[in-house]
Amino acid sequence: MHRRNRARVLSGLVVAVALSVLAVCPNRPAAAQQLTASNPPAAAVEDNGDPWENTNRQIFGFNQTVDKYALVPVANAYRFAIPSTFRDMIHDFLQNLDSPIIFANDVLQAEPGLAGQTFGRALINTTIGFGGFFDVAAKFGVPYHTNDLGITLATWGVNSGPYLMLPILGPSNPRDFFGDIADGFGDPGNIVASDHNRLWAAVLRGAVSGIDERSRNIENLAEIERTSLDYYATIRSLARQRRAAQIRHQKEDVPNAAPLQGMNTRSVVPAVSIAALPTGPTPGMSYQMASPQIPANASANSLADLQKSSMTSSAPTKR
């Protein structure tokens, strides 16, 4: 999702982007070779696919500052000022605007099923969903999926190249960065906007998408930062795994399981609502259930009742 937002921000910054492409792209093959060259298992340091780590960490630090003093305050204000119903409508509207690019990439990947879903969703949401403000299609059982040129290139066998931390835009790599830029230029909305000298519309779309995305992750990222030992490395790992799942077109539905031999695989306990359960710690009941399996030394944990180390600077980075 945020990849699309990036594409839009970028399309508003045409000149800077063009320069960046020139700056980044020639590096990719060279860097890839460098990687394989420094790859032999004899190396004492494990290859983490991040040869630009020092620079990336500096940019990450810069992003964290921007995030703390600009993005998070704006995202909080957005949340405070606009009721969630309207925020959801804005979110759905922006998502619907992405449909042409998602559809194009579904087609480029020869995924007729996904392309059909995207087309059907755009049709339903633009009409019955009042121009995309309501995701009616999802309620009809046609779920949203993301797609972009970075994923297309990946399915065509293009390697991502090294990890790349972009200023403001966050985790990426040369392949995905190139894909975002190309998607931005190919986006019909952006093309219409620039044809009519309304670049501000494309920039606004990018900005609102960014705020929308950030407003949905405030607590989430703050918790990851607070509890991480190395926030940069955690974000790097999460971003890559998330991207890999998108490239696999990880489906949200669950495959039909073949029954395990001699095992009752049916769900025994019905869905539990977290809200419906008693909110207190309910030590008596819940402890009883778990206690037979808890090793005897569980209560003698030397680390019990520790205060969490005070990581007061909880300034999550943008994604």
Next chain:
Amino acid sequence: MNRRWFALFALLFGAGMLATPPRAAAQADPTAVINQLGVQAIQVLGPNVSPAARVQRFRELFGAYFDIPGIARFVLGRYWRVATPEQQQQFETLLREYLAQAYAGRLAQYAGEKFQALNAQTQGGDTVVFSEITRNDGSKIRVEWHLVNSGGWKITDAYVAGVSMAVTERDEFASVIQQGGGQIQYLLDRLRQKLGG
């Protein structure tokens, strides 16, 4: 049979009924294990539970449901073999504490949402239980649990929307060890410092 004997019998039988079912179900069926874990984790995610109590509960759940020694070995990767037995032991203890503190915080965002274990599958020797979280806006997040059966089902990894808990920690800890010049002791010190021990 007189009335007293009957009362005693009923009491014993009733007590037996109360005591056995959850445990028996947990032994037989990995899906039930995951559901049980979900129920217990969810109970402490609400806003009325203090963070300290939540961490304590997660500490117990990680101890009871997760294959901590196996996860520790995976997470340390090639560093596991060069660690001394004492370091390995310390790392297991610290890892459990780290996971409890980290995930008690990171999962708090799912308070008020629905969790359901759906079905199980074998995937290349692994038993995988599929489950989903239904968010308040109706969207679903897929969570896959990998389990091994070693005298009871133990979780070796959990994938939330394609992101592996064990891989994330392995990557993070590898980065920390690198910063410490390849020394495992550096990671142990940093963990202890972070966890307040």
